[in-house]
Amino acid sequence: MSYMHVFSTVDVVLLTLIDGKVHVALVKRDKEPFAGSYALPGGFVHAETDPDSRGAARRVLSAKAGITAPYLEQLYTFSGPDRDPRGWSFSVTYYALVSPDFIKARANAAIELFDVGALPELAFDHNKIVEHAMRRLSDKSAYSVLPCYLLPPEFTATELQSVYELLGRKPSTKSVFRRILEELDFLEPIQGKFQFGAHRPAQMYRLKEDMRRATFDRLV
Amino acid sequence: MSYMHVFSTVDVVLLTLIDGKVHVALVKRDKEPFAGSYALPGGFVHAETDPDSRGAARRVLSAKAGITAPYLEQLYTFSGPDRDPRGWSFSVTYYALVSPDFIKARANAAIELFDVGALPELAFDHNKIVEHAMRRLSDKSAYSVLPCYLLPPEFTATELQSVYELLGRKPSTKSVFRRILEELDFLEPIQGKFQFGAHRPAQMYRLKEDMRRATFDRLV
DNA sequence: GTAATAGTGTCTCTCAGACAGTATGTC
DNA sequence: GACATACTGTCTGAGAGACACTATTAC
Numbered sequence: 119m120s121y122m123h124v125f126s127t128v129d130v131v132l133l134t135l136i137d138g139k140v141h142v143a144l145v146k147r148d149k150e151p152f153a154g155s156y157a158l159p160g161g162f163v164h165a166e167t168d169p170d171s172r173g174a175a176r177r178v179l180s181a182k183a184g185i186t187a188p189y190l191e192q193l194y195t196f197s198g199p200d201r202d203p204r205g206w207s208f209s210v211t212y213y214a215l216v217s218p219d220f221i222k223a224r225a226n227a228a229i230e231l232f233d234v235g236a237l238p239e240l241a242f243d244h245n246k247i248v249e250h251a252m253r254r255l256s257d258k259s260a261y262s263v264l265p266c267y268l269l270p271p272e273f274t275a276t277e278l279q280s281v282y283e284l285l286g287r288k289p290s291t292k293s294v295f296r297r298i299l300e301e302l303d304f305l306e307p308i309q310g311k312f313q314f315g316a317h318r319p320a321q322m323y324r325l326k327e328d329m330r331r332a333t334f335d336r337l338v
Numbered sequence: 339m340s341y342m343h344v345f346s347t348v349d350v351v352l353l354t355l356i357d358g359k360v361h362v363a364l365v366k367r368d369k370e371p372f373a374g375s376y377a378l379p380g381g382f383v384h385a386e387t388d389p390d391s392r393g394a395a396r397r398v399l400s401a402k403a404g405i406t407a408p409y410l411e412q413l414y415t416f417s418g419p420d421r422d423p424r425g426w427s428f429s430v431t432y433y434a435l436v437s438p439d440f441i442k443a444r445a446n447a448a449i450e451l452f453d454v455g456a457l458p459e460l461a462f463d464h465n466k467i468v469e470h471a472m473r474r475l476s477d478k479s480a481y482s483v484l485p486c487y488l489l490p491p492e493f494t495a496t497e498l499q500s501v502y503e504l505l506g507r508k509p510s511t512k513s514v515f516r517r518i519l520e521e522l523d524f525l526e527p528i529q530g531k532f533q534f535g536a537h538r539p540a541q542m543y544r545l546k547e548d549m550r551r552a553t554f555d556r557l558v
Numbered sequence: 559g560t561a562a563t564a565g566t567g568t569c570t571c572t573c574a575g576a577c578a579g580t581a582t583g584t585c
Numbered sequence: 586g587a588c589a590t591a592c593t594g595t596c597t598g599a600g601a602g603a604c605a606c607t608a609t610t611a612c
Contacts, residue, residue: 123344123385123386124345124383124385124417125344125426126346145375159603163342163344163417163426165344165419165425166343166428168426169418169419170416171428172418192414192415194389194412194414195391197383197390197391198389198390199385199389205385206347206383206385206388206389207431208428208466210415210417210428226489234534273612275564275565276563276566278559280354290564290601291562291602291603291604292564292566293565293566293567293602293603293604294601294602296565296566297600297601297602298601312610314609314610314611315562315563315611316561316562316563316610316611316612317561317562317563317564317609317610317611318562318563318564318565318608318609318610319563319564319609319610320563320564320565321564321565330380335556336555336556358563365575396589397566398606407570411605433605441602449578457565494591494598495592496590496591508572510574510575510593512590512591512593513575513576513577513592513593513594514574514575514576516592517573517574518574518592532583535583535584535589535590536581536583536585536588536589536590536593537573537582537584537588537590537591538581538583538589538590538591539582539583539590539591540591
């Protein structure tokens, strides 16, 4: 049966925001193929234990990055005879968004963070997968709350606005952006919590619990 | 190796428009599992010949429905131990959009068309897959030229408008819809070709060649 | 005090949608 | 002629964006 020659893996594009730039978590491979190269955290599906490919992605994230319960969404399935030298393969890919705090606190030594704007040559077709994830993230940011997940759980309106603009939405003025936030009503102010600095204190917000996967007709 | 227990298939949701309703192409299964039930056209990946899962989807469409070169896009990958009684499986799914003319002219006896609004219980998790495809089609119709593919290659502005409205976009007046068409400029009038009836003749249009996959910020 | 950013109020101009009117075929 | 639908022009109200103003901290 031809399908015996086909094998299936799961790979995860784990993204976060560091110094105003999107970073991706990579693992240095210690085995062939591509030993010594960086690759996305991934692995074979475990038929005995994984409930589905999403479960496999969660397992991989937990094992290689110590991260549980991030925003996690299926990205695309890559396939073909040439993407892995071991033979005809599938990679079901996911992308995950996490707060930088979270990744710094929990990540073990297995992963390293790279600026997506300056990636080295990765193993397999993983550069293509990261590009695909960035495109999806940008597209979806225009009409969803996704950018919130790249920030710490509590953030100011201005911080959120810069993430939206970083992800390709055209800049708007403060008051326009705040009016949108008000109307779409997916944030809640954290009573009495402010960010201080050499200026008027900034109200901190968090994503409302029931808005964790909200999308809108249009946001920015 | 655990991945030997996992097998991979490709399934295609082939959609078209008949009598103003979206229809899906199904195949009656003659083998177990689910012998006698209707299922999406699909099959195992052929590692020897398929260049990737898209190629496998094209092969399946050509073999089971006699259809080549439709609009074809990857939908989602379904997976798990229970969706197929033979074991832990992946299904990489695609959706295809074709003109009803095309399907009537080319389709062989292997497929039958069903109104997606009144489907029987399908084999495997195929009902869920069709629902997923319909959701994607509706979502993407709001900002793309997708509805054009459900119509014959040449159509009137009013016909196109009804497809957009069928797919969930709020109805707008004729002049608003035409203004949008004018601005987005993805149709070209077919010189001298009109649809006649008990009324003023209607200009027929076709999708511009370079707009075959166009998306916009917002359409309807 | 100054500097710096947070946050708010208002004005205007564009454009989406409503509506009404004209065009051109069949019968 | 009637009728049906194609197609076009104009008006108006809502809302996006520009801009100016006030607020509150650090130093």
